[in-house]
Amino acid sequence: MTVLVAYASAPEGREALTEGIKEAHRRKSDLLIVNIGRGHHDLDAQELQELEGQLIEAGLALTIESSILADPGDAVIQIAQERGVEVIVIGLRHRSMVGKLILGSTVQRILLDATCPVLAVRADKL
Amino acid sequence: MLDSAMAALASLADPSLLIMLLIGTVAGLIMGLIPGLGGTGAVAILLPITFGMEPPQALALLIGALAVVHTSDTVSAVLLGAPGSASASVTMLDGYSMAKKGQAARALTLAFLSSMAGGIIGAVGLTLAIPLARPLVLSFASPELFMLTVLGVSLAAVLSRGNIIKGVSAGLLGLILGMVGTSPTTAEERFTFGSLFLGDGLSLVAVALGIFGLAEIASRASQRRGEKQTISLGGGWGQGIREWLSHWTQVIRGALIGIWAGVLPGVGATAGTWMAYGQAVATAKDKRQFGKGDPRGIVGPESANNSVEAGDLIPTLLFGIPGGVPSAMLLGMLLTYGIQPGPSIITEHLDLMYLIVWSFAIASILGALLCFLSVKQLAKLTKVPFAVLAAGLVAIMLLGSFQEGGQLGDLWIMIILGVFGWLLKSTGFPRAPFLIGFVLAIPLERYYFLTDSLYEGFDWMARPGVLVFLAILILPMIWALIKFIRARRHTNLDDGHRDEQPEDDEAPLKNSTWSLAASGIFFVAFAAAFLSSASFSPEARLVPQLVSTGGLIFSGILLFMEIRRRLRGRTPHADHTLAEKADGSLGKQPVKAGWTLDAKFALKTFLWMTGFLALTAAFGYLIAVTIFIPAFLLIVARARLKVAIIYTGVLYIVLLALPSLLPIDLPQGWLNTLV
Numbered sequence: 001m002t003v004l005v006a007y008a009s010a011p012e013g014r015e016a017l018t019e020g021i022k023e024a025h026r027r028k029s030d031l032l033i034v035n036i037g038r039g040h041h042d043l044d045a046q047e048l049q050e051l052e053g054q055l056i057e058a059g060l061a062l063t064i065e066s067s068i069l070a071d072p073g074d075a076v077i078q079i080a081q082e083r084g085v086e087v088i089v090i091g092l093r094h095r096s097m098v099g100k101l102i103l104g105s106t107v108q109r110i111l112l113d114a115t116c117p118v119l120a121v122r123a124d125k126l
Numbered sequence: 127m128l129d130s131a132m133a134a135l136a137s138l139a140d141p142s143l144l145i146m147l148l149i150g151t152v153a154g155l156i157m158g159l160i161p162g163l164g165g166t167g168a169v170a171i172l173l174p175i176t177f178g179m180e181p182p183q184a185l186a187l188l189i190g191a192l193a194v195v196h197t198s199d200t201v202s203a204v205l206l207g208a209p210g211s212a213s214a215s216v217t218m219l220d221g222y223s224m225a226k227k228g229q230a231a232r233a234l235t236l237a238f239l240s241s242m243a244g245g246i247i248g249a250v251g252l253t254l255a256i257p258l259a260r261p262l263v264l265s266f267a268s269p270e271l272f273m274l275t276v277l278g279v280s281l282a283a284v285l286s287r288g289n290i291i292k293g294v295s296a297g298l299l300g301l302i303l304g305m306v307g308t309s310p311t312t313a314e315e316r317f318t319f320g321s322l323f324l325g326d327g328l329s330l331v332a333v334a335l336g337i338f339g340l341a342e343i344a345s346r347a348s349q350r351r352g353e354k355q356t357i358s359l360g361g362g363w364g365q366g367i368r369e370w371l372s373h374w375t376q377v378i379r380g381a382l383i384g385i386w387a388g389v390l391p392g393v394g395a396t397a398g399t400w401m402a403y404g405q406a407v408a409t410a411k412d413k414r415q416f417g418k419g420d421p422r423g424i425v426g427p428e429s430a431n432n433s434v435e436a437g438d439l440i441p442t443l444l445f446g447i448p449g450g451v452p453s454a455m456l457l458g459m460l461l462t463y464g465i466q467p468g469p470s471i472i473t474e475h476l477d478l479m480y481l482i483v484w485s486f487a488i489a490s491i492l493g494a495l496l497c498f499l500s501v502k503q504l505a506k507l508t509k510v511p512f513a514v515l516a517a518g519l520v521a522i523m524l525l526g527s528f529q530e531g532g533q534l535g536d537l538w539i540m541i542i543l544g545v546f547g548w549l550l551k552s553t554g555f556p557r558a559p560f561l562i563g564f565v566l567a568i569p570l571e572r573y574y575f576l577t578d579s580l581y582e583g584f585d586w587m588a589r590p591g592v593l594v595f596l597a598i599l600i601l602p603m604i605w606a607l608i609k610f611i612r613a614r615r616h617t618n619l620d621d622g623h624r625d626e627q628p629e630d631d632e633a634p635l636k637n638s639t640w641s642l643a644a645s646g647i648f649f650v651a652f653a654a655a656f657l658s659s660a661s662f663s664p665e666a667r668l669v670p671q672l673v674s675t676g677g678l679i680f681s682g683i684l685l686f687m688e689i690r691r692r693l694r695g696r697t698p699h700a701d702h703t704l705a706e707k708a709d710g711s712l713g714k715q716p717v718k719a720g721w722t723l724d725a726k727f728a729l730k731t732f733l734w735m736t737g738f739l740a741l742t743a744a745f746g747y748l749i750a751v752t753i754f755i756p757a758f759l760l761i762v763a764r765a766r767l768k769v770a771i772i773y774t775g776v777l778y779i780v781l782l783a784l785p786s787l788l789p790i791d792l793p794q795g796w797l798n799t800l801v
Contacts (some may be wrong), residue, residue, distance in 0.1 A: 068417040069407055070400065078413040086326055113411070 001029040001086040002017045003020055006110065008037030012091030012123035019121045020089040021051070030061040034079050036072035036106065065074045073109035100108055131253070135478030137182065138488070146183045150190025151489045154645070155496060158198035159189065159507050161346055164211040165395070165435055165452035166338045170521055173331055173455055174529035178789025181463045182481055189485040190454055194493030196431040197241040198394060201501065202508035204233045208794035217401045220416065220423030227419060230359050234501060235259055235382045236421055237428045238494045240377055245490025245558045247381035248436025255440045256472065257477060258616050259574035263444050263469045269586035271468065272573035273595035275566045279559065282359065282392030291684050293392070295648050296550065297559035302655045302670065303328060304567025309666040311575045316666060317658060323535045330458040330685035332527040332540040332566055338451065339523045340544030340552050342730040347516045349761065353504025359502065368413065369421045374408055384430030386438020392558045394450045395434040402430035406492065442481060443467050446569065448591045451558050454565045470740045503684045513763035517755050518777060521737055525747065528793050535745055541735050545550055548728050553641035554633035609614040614621040634724055645684040652677035734758055746795035752778055
C-alpha cells in the first residue's frame with residue numbers, strides 16, 4: 001500500500017511531507033510524493049536521497065509522480081485513484097473568508113473528491 | 127424575427143451561396159489540418175478572394191471555413207500525436223492515447239460528432255443572443271460604445287494567456303499601428319512620414335497575415351514531420367457513436383464553456399478548450415483514465431473549440447468588438463462592404479446575421495460529414511512535412527495581401543510584421559490583443575470624440591452602462607493583481623487554478639536576449655510614437671499620446687524586469703534530482719539564451735520570403751513563383767526533384783488560371799513596366 005503526500009514548496013508542504021513520512025512508517029507503506037506547487041518542487045537531490053535511504057532501511061520505497069492534469073487537486077486525485085493509495089496527506093493553512101471566496105481551495109477539492117481517507121495537517125500551529 | 131431567420135434560410139437555397147459555403151467548408155477543413163493556420167489562417171487566406179464578391183457570398187465562404195477548422199485539426203492530433211493547432215493539443219492527450227490502443231476510429235468519431243454538435247450549439251447561442259442583446263444594443267450611445275472598444279482591447283490584453291504586462295503592451299502597440307494614416311477627427315496624416323502609401327493606413331490583411339501567418343510559417347518551417355509512424359484507423363466507429371450519445375451532457379457543457387470563452391475578447395479557442403477539459407476532469411468522480419484515453423477528455427474540448435468561433439461572433443456582430451483574431455478580420459471585411467457591425471447591423475442587416483447563423487450550423491454538419499467520408503485521405507495530408515506546404519503558403523499569403531490595395535508596399539509591410547510577429551510569438555507576447563487593438567484603433571478614437579462633443583466634461587462617465595463597463599474593466603485587473611501578488615509571495619498553494627493550461631513550449635525564447643530585445647523594440651516604438659505625435663494638432667494628438675504614454679509605462683516595466691533578471695543572473699541549477707527525472711521535467715529546463723537554432727532557421731525563412739518579394743518586384747509574380755518555389759522546396763524543404771517540378775507546375779497553372787476565375791490580380795514587376 002502507499003501513502004500519498006501532496007507536496008508544495010511552502011511550510012504547509014513541508015509539514016505534509018513530515019507527517020507523510022511518519023504515516024508511511026506507521027502503516028509500513030511506500031511513500032509517493034506528488035508535487036502540487038506551481039513550477040518545480042524545491043526538494044534537492046541530497047534531501048531526497050536521505051529520505052529514500054531512510055525509507056529503504058524500513059523496507060519501503062519512495063516514488064515521485066506527476067500528472068498531465070493542470071489542476072493540482074485533480075492531479076492528486078487522479079494519481080491516488082490510479083495507484084489505489086491508502087491515504088492522502090496534505091498541508092493546509094489559515095484562509096480568510098474573502099480569500100476562500102476568491103481563490104477557491106485545492107485542499108477542499110481534494111477533501112471532497114478523494115475516494116480514500118485524507119489526512120490534513122496544519123502548518124500554522126494553533 | 128422568425129421571418130428574417132426563415133428568409134435567410136431560404137436564401138441559402140441560392141446555388142451560388144451553397145457553392146460558396148461548400149468551398150469554404152472544404153477550404154476550412156484543409157486549413158485546419160495544416161499546423162499553425164487554424165481559424166486565423168483560414169480567414170486570412172480566404173479574405174482576399176472575397177473582395178470582389180457580394181456580402182452574402184463572401185460571408186458564406188468565410189463562415190463555412192471558420193465553422194469547421196476545429197473539426198479537422200483533430201485528425202493529426204489523434205493519428206500523429208502532433209496537434210494541428212494549439213487547441214487540438216487538448217484532444218491529443220486522450221485522443222492519441224486512444225489511437226495508440228488501436229481505437230483511432232473511436233476517438234475520431236467522438237471528436238467529429240462533438241465538433242459538429244459544438245458548432246450547432248454555437249449557432250443556436252448566436253441566434254439566442256440576437257433577441258436577448260437587441261434592446262441592450264439599441265440603447266447604446268457613443269459613450270457605451272467607446273467604453274466597449276476600450277474594454278475590447280484591455281480584456282483581450284488581460285485575458286489572453288501569458289504575462290499581462292506583455293498583453294497590454296501588445297494591445298497598445300496594436301492601437302498605435304492602427305492609427306497610422308488619416309486621423310478620423312481632423313483628417314490630418316499621422317505617422318505616415320510623408321508617404322502617400324501609408325496615408326490610407328495599413329492593410330488589415332497584410333497585418334493579420336504577417337503577424338500570424340508568416341510568423342507561424344517561420345517558426346514551423348524547421349519542423350520536419352512525416353517520418354513519424356502513422357497509426358492505422360482501427361475499428362470502433364459504432365462504439366464511438368454510442369459513447370458520444372452517452373456523454374451528451376459533456377457535449378453541451380463543453381459548448382457552453384466554448385461560447386463563453388468566445389464572447390470574452392482574447393480568450394479564444396485554446397484557453398476555451400483547456401477550460402472545457404478542466405471542467406470535465408473536475409466534475410468527473412473517477413479521474414483515472416484522463417490523459418490515457420478517456421472519452422470525456424475528447425468530447426467536451428472538441429465541442430468547446432467549435433463553439434468558440436460562434437461565441438466570438440456575438441460581440442463582433444452585435445457590438446463591433448471582435449472576440450478573437452478571425453472575427454477581427456471578419457469585422458474588417460464587413461467594414462469594407464460598408465456594413466457597420468454593432469447596433470445598426472440588427473436594424474439594417476438582420477438577414478445577414480441569420481445567414482451567418484445558418485451557414486455556421488450547416489457548415490458544422492457538412493464538415494463532420496466530409497471528415498467521416500475522407501478521413502483516410504485527410505490523414506495522408508498530415509504526413510506532408512510542413513516545409514513543403516510552407517512554400518505554397520507563402521506564395522498564397524503574399525498574393526492574398528496584395529488583393530486589398532494592389533500595392534507591393536503592403537507585401538513589404540507584411541514581411542516586416544511577420545518578423546515582428548515571430549518575435550512576439552517566440553518571446554511569449556500574446557498576439558491577439560495586438561490585432562484587436564489594430565482593428566479597434568479608429569473606432570476607439572471616433573467614439574471618444576463623438577462622446578466628447580456630445581457631453582459636458584465627464585458627464586458621460588455617470589451613465590449606468592458606462593459604469594457597468596468600467597466595473598468589468600477594473601475587476602479583472604484587480605484579480606490579476608491579486609494573483610500576481612500571491613504568486614510573488616509563493617503562498618498560492620490553495621489557488622484553484624483549474625482554468626489555466628499548463629505552460630506550453632510555444633514560446634521557446636522566453637527569458638532570453640530575444641525577449642529583452644522585444645521589450646526594447648516596444649519601448650523605442652512607443653517613444654517614437656510619442657515624440658512624433660507632438661507635431662500633430664491637439665485633437666489628432668490626444669489619443670496617440672495617451673496610448674503611447676501608457677505604452678511607455680508598460681513596456682518600461684517590462685524592460686526593467688528583463689534587465690533586472692539579466693543582472694541577477696539565472697539561479698544556479700542543482701544537479702538534476704531524482705524528482706526531476708521522475709516527472710520528466712528534464713527536457714523542460716529553460717532553453718539557453720541568445721542565438722538559438724530556432725531563431726536562425728526563422729530568420730533564414732524570412733530571408734527567403736524577402737528574396738521572393740524582391741523577385742516579384744523585379745520580374746512579376748508568375749516568374750517569381752517559378753524561381754522561388756522549386757528553390758525553396760529543393761534547398762529548404764529538401765524535397766525530391768520530381769515533387770518540386772510537379773508542385774511548381776501545378777501552382778503555376780493555378781495562378782495562371784486564377785485571375786479569370788476569381789477577382790484576383792497578380793502583382794506585376796518592374797520588368798513588365800518596360801515591356
